[in-house]
Amino acid sequence: MTPPTFTVATPTFNRADTLPRVYESLRAQRYRDFEWIIVDDGSTDGTGKLVQSWQHDAPFPIRYYWQENQHKKVAVNRAVQEAHGEFIAILDSDDSFLPGALEDMLDAWNAIPVADRHQFAGVTALVMDPSGMIVGDRFPSDPFDVDGLTCQYVVGVKGEKFGMQRVEVMRETPFPEFVSGLVPENHVWDRIAMRYKTRHINRCVRIYYPTENSLINASPDRLTKTDYDGCLYAACHFLDEIAPVLGARASRVIFDTGRQYWRFRLHMMRQGRAIRWWPRSFTGRTILLIHFPIGLALYGKDRLARRRG
Numbered sequence: 001m002t003p004p005t006f007t008v009a010t011p012t013f014n015r016a017d018t019l020p021r022v023y024e025s026l027r028a029q030r031y032r033d034f035e036w037i038i039v040d041d042g043s044t045d046g047t048g049k050l051v052q053s054w055q056h057d058a059p060f061p062i063r064y065y066w067q068e069n070q071h072k073k074v075a076v077n078r079a080v081q082e083a084h085g086e087f088i089a090i091l092d093s094d095d096s097f098l099p100g101a102l103e104d105m106l107d108a109w110n111a112i113p114v115a116d117r118h119q120f121a122g123v124t125a126l127v128m129d130p131s132g133m134i135v136g137d138r139f140p141s142d143p144f145d146v147d148g149l150t151c152q153y154v155v156g157v158k159g160e161k162f163g164m165q166r167v168e169v170m171r172e173t174p175f176p177e178f179v180s181g182l183v184p185e186n187h188v189w190d191r192i193a194m195r196y197k198t199r200h201i202n203r204c205v206r207i208y209y210p211t212e213n214s215l216i217n218a219s220p221d222r223l224t225k226t227d228y229d230g231c232l233y234a235a236c237h238f239l240d241e242i243a244p245v246l247g248a249r250a251s252r253v254i255f256d257t258g259r260q261y262w263r264f265r266l267h268m269m270r271q272g273r274a275i276r277w278w279p280r281s282f283t284g285r286t287i288l289l290i291h292f293p294i295g296l297a298l299y300g301k302d303r304l305a306r307r308r309g
Contacts, residue, residue, distance in 0.1 A: 004061075006034035006102055007085035007167065011075030012093035013041040016050050018209075023054055025096035025207075031103040035061040037079045042069030073175035073183050073230075080170045087122060089164040094209050101125075101205035105164045108143065108201045121196035124148075124163035125205040135160040135208055144200040148193030149242065151200060152186075153250035162206040169196060182227035187234040190242055228264040232277040235261040239284035258287045262295020267302070 010022055019038075026036055036058070040047050043066075051064045065078060076090060089105070091097065105123045112120060127135045136159010144151070151157050173191050175183050235257050243254050265275055279285050 003084045003086070004033050004035045005086055005106065006031075006164070007037055007079070007083035007088045008034055008102075009037045009039070009076065009079035009083065009088055009090050010093050011039045011041060011072045011079065011090070012043060012047060013069065013072075014043045014045045014047070015093035016043070016045045016047045018094040019047065019050060021096045021209075022091060022093060023058075025098075025101075026060065027058070028099045029097065029102050030100055031106060032060060034102060035063065035084055037082055038062065038064045039075035039078045039082075040064065040066045041072065041075045042067065070177075071181065073179075074177055077174045077177065080167065080174065083167050085167060087164040088167050088170055089162075091206070096207045096209075098128075098205055098207065100203075102164075104201070104203045104205055108199050108203075109164075111143070112145075112199055119197050120145075120166075121169045121192050121198055122163050122165040123199045123201060124161050125201050125203050127160045127162050127206045127208045128204045129208055129210075134204065138202050139200040142200075142202040145197055146200070147197050148189050149246060149250075150193075151198070153246055153253045157200075160208050162208075163198065165192070176233065179233045180229045183230035184234045187230075187237060190238065194242065194245065228268050229273070229276065231264045232261060232268070232275070235264070236277045236279045236284065239279045239287050240281045243287065244281075244283055254287060255291065258291030259294040259298060261288055262292050263298040263302070266296065266299040 008026060010019070012019060023036075026034075038047075038051055040051075048064065048066060051062065055062045055064070063082065065082065067075065067078065079090070080088060087105075087109075089102070105125060108123045108125075109117075109120075126138065129135055137157045139151070139157055140155060146155070169192060173188055175188055238257050239254075239261075243250075243257070246254070268275060279288060
C-alpha cells in the first residue's frame with residue numbers, strides 16, 4: 001500500500017460535539033491523498049463510537065487510538081509516531097479546514113526547488129474566524145521563506161497560524177512528556193525553527209473557532225492550576241537556547257518571557273507546588289533576575305483581580 005502524502009492528526013478529549021465539523025471539512029478536501037489519525041485522550045462522551053461510524057463510510061482512511069488521559073502533548077506525539085504520511089497537519093478537534101487547505105499547502109511546498117527542500121520544515125498559512133476575517137497578521141510577502149523565530153519574534157508577525165510539517169522533522173522534535181500539564185506549542189515550533197526554515201504563504205487554510213473553555217481564553221487562575229509547570233519549562237528553554245540567538249533583535253519577547261516566568265513561578269509557590277525549572281545558563285539566570293520586580297508586580301495584579309472578582 002502506497003503511503004499517503006498527508007497525515008491529518010486530531011488529538012481530542014470529549015469533543016464529540018465538534019468532531020463532526022472536522023470530519024466534514026476533511027470530506028470536502030479537493031486533495032484526497034491523506035489519512036486521518038484521531039488520538040482520543042481518554043474521552044467519555046462516545047467519541048469512539050462516533051469515529052467508528054465514520055470509518056465505514058469515509059472516502060479516506062481513519063485510524064483511531066484511545067489512551068488514558070495524558071494531555072494533548074502525549075496525543076500529538078502518538079499521532080506523529082503512528083503517521084504514515086510524508087507531512088503531518090495537526091488539526092484541533094474544534095476547528096476545520098477550508099476545502100483547498102491540503103492542496104494549497106502542497107502546492108506551496110512543491111514550488112520550493114527540490115535541492116532546497118531539506119532546509120525547510122514545512123509550510124505555514126493563514127487562519128480565518130467563522131465570519132471570514134483573517135486572524136492575526138499577513139506575512140510580509142508570499143512566499144516568505146524564513147525560520148519561524150525570525151518571522152514571529154524579529155519581523156513581528158502575530159496571530160494564529162496553521163501549517164504542515166515534515167513528519168521526520170516532527171519526530172526529531174517531540175513534545176516533552178516529562179513536563180506536567182500544558183506545554184506551550186511554541187516550544188516545539190521554536191525548536192524546529194532553530195534548524196529549519198518555513199515557507200509562509202498568505203492563503204487561509206483553516207477556520208479557527210474560539211471556545212469559552214479554550215486555553216487561549218482561560219483566566220490566569222485556571223492556568224495556574226493546570227499549566228504553569230509547562231510554561232516555566234518552556235520559558236527556561238527559551239532563555240537558555242533561543243534568547244542568545246535572537247539577542248537585541250527580539251528584546252520585547254525576551255522581556256515578556258522573563259516577567260511571565262516570575263508570574264507563573266510565584267503562583268505555583270503560593271499553591272505549594274514544586275518548582276522544577278530554572279535556567280541552566282548564566283544569560284538565562286541574569287535575564288530572570290533583572291525581570292523579577294516586573295513579574296512580582298504582575299503576580300500582585302493577578303491576586304488583586306481575584307479578590308475583586
